[in-house]
Amino acid sequence: MKREFPMLITVIAGLGYLLFYFIPHWPFNLIGEMFQSWVIVISAFAILLGVGSLIKVHGDRISRKTEGWPYSIILLSGVFITAILGIWKGVDVGTPFDYIFRYFYSPMGSTMFSLLAFFIASAAFRAFRAQSREATMLLVAAFFVMLGRVPIGELIWEGFPKIASWLMNFPTTAGQRAIMIGAALGVVSTSIKILIGIDKSYLGGD
Amino acid sequence: MYDRIKCTILAVIIGFLLFSISFAYAGSNQISLKSSREIARVTPGNKSVAPVENATIPAMPSLFPGTLPIQPNEPVSSSITPSPVTAENTPSVVETVTSITSSAEQTVTPAISSPERTETTSESTPGTEEPSVSSPLPASTAVATPGTAETKPKEEATGEKKIDTRWFKTERTNMLVAIVLLSGFIVYFIFSAQRGTELFVRRIAGLSALDDAVGRATEMGKAVLYIPGIMDMDDIQTLAGLSILSYVAQKTAEYDTPIMVPTSRSLVMSTAQEVVKESYMRAGRPDAFRPDNIRYLTDDQFGFVAGVDGIMVRDEPAANFYMGCFYAESLILAETGHSTGAIQMAGTAMPSQLPFFVAACDYTLMGEELYAASAYLSRDPQQLGSLKGQDMCKAVILFCILLGCLLETAGVTSFIHLFDTK
Structure with a gap:
């Protein structure tokens, strides 16, 4: 039953949602929203699982004084201080929670995101080395697209933006759509396999 | 076979019970719906509801392009007009209106639950798109802007909010036909495979190299890092990622190599723990299973990236797997992994x-290959049959594309309208 029960829930929820998609009549129109409400409630409770895992892992690290344990103190302090302030003073604008969000959380997120620019440069440097025929084609295409997308490219030759647009609108779009069609079919296929119980690997089965 | 029949019968019984409960639950709502139908049938403007700027939503789009919605319970103020929302603005308001009792002046907070999710088309610049399929932002929050042409339902013109009493959405007939056709192909080939028909599946380099990657980590005496994407269990890419995790975890158990699975969702962590535990049991090594190695980091997109990057730099795993749904963090993860010298x-x-993964990783499963992994790795005839069915569907789609091109070129435009979706 340990494996069958989750499968049953999956099958019932999947079929219920399918009915909801096609049948607008009562009571089917309420099934989808009912399931979504359940998902919100379950997800809210699942947060406790995550917080529990965090506390256990970092609590162990602190108690055993493994390498880098002071960082675990900072992490757990952050979790508890933010949660307590949010519950105590609320989350509206001007509250301590809002202050933490604006002046700690957002800048740190921005910092991580900004790393992407440097990583794009390093990845592009490797990808554009003309070591094979395919890489050379990639290099040539990248040359036109990069020059076509910056003002100086148009200044050098007005054909750059046109070539760049053509490359982005036709070969790139065609390739992306081919991948999307394949992926969409994969979604349908996987859904059917899960619904009829053939694919159990997401439950740890074969 | 007997187990499957037993399971199906049980499914029908439980399904019946569940639907009975839901009908009963819906029935009670329906009674209040009838009693308060007049409330729903209001002229725009007569029923004022809470301004959208005060509406609390579970998540909102992030501050950065290409990032996930990250900010729970923040007031919506910048992108939504702060004028009052009428009951007619969004279909989901109907159900909310039914819950209020008598006063026509009572304020209503727009319902946050909606059957559809936000779907944002992105520019083709990689790494900068909004999440499209599985964004946690409900569609109702995105379409709740009053006054826009797209969001005004037809009923607003008549001043009435009608309840759909049809037993089938006829505008979705083409979707039903497509689903039946695709499912038919897949089920036919599954049964065909069950009868013993030999099915050829091309070699997928990325999946064939899974064993080599785990073997390399074993030889180096280092761990394997597996990331099942950053989305929740409602994303099918996460399920596909967990399917591959099952196989990888079994290999790590056989080779006695530690596996680390940091997750950005609590439910994914819980499921991944079960998957890895089952795999270790299947390999006969339940004692080697370490639940703390499958741990939750944070729901925040870049917080998760920081955590995983830290693991990569500190522990230097020899093999990194990124299988699932990724957004702007894909290149940050892959480049950091590349800098540590791991096979990826x-x-x-x-x-x-x-493109980011192709540039920074040794092997990349593209699109459908991710979903095919479960069948490819298990070599289960039934699952292989579904791959064959998928290929037949692709042939049908290819035929339709070619036919559409020809007909459009010939000036026959009605064919493409068969594929309109609503």
């Missing part, structure tokens, strides 16, 4: 992230 394998169905 990625798989995602996000077209805009594929």
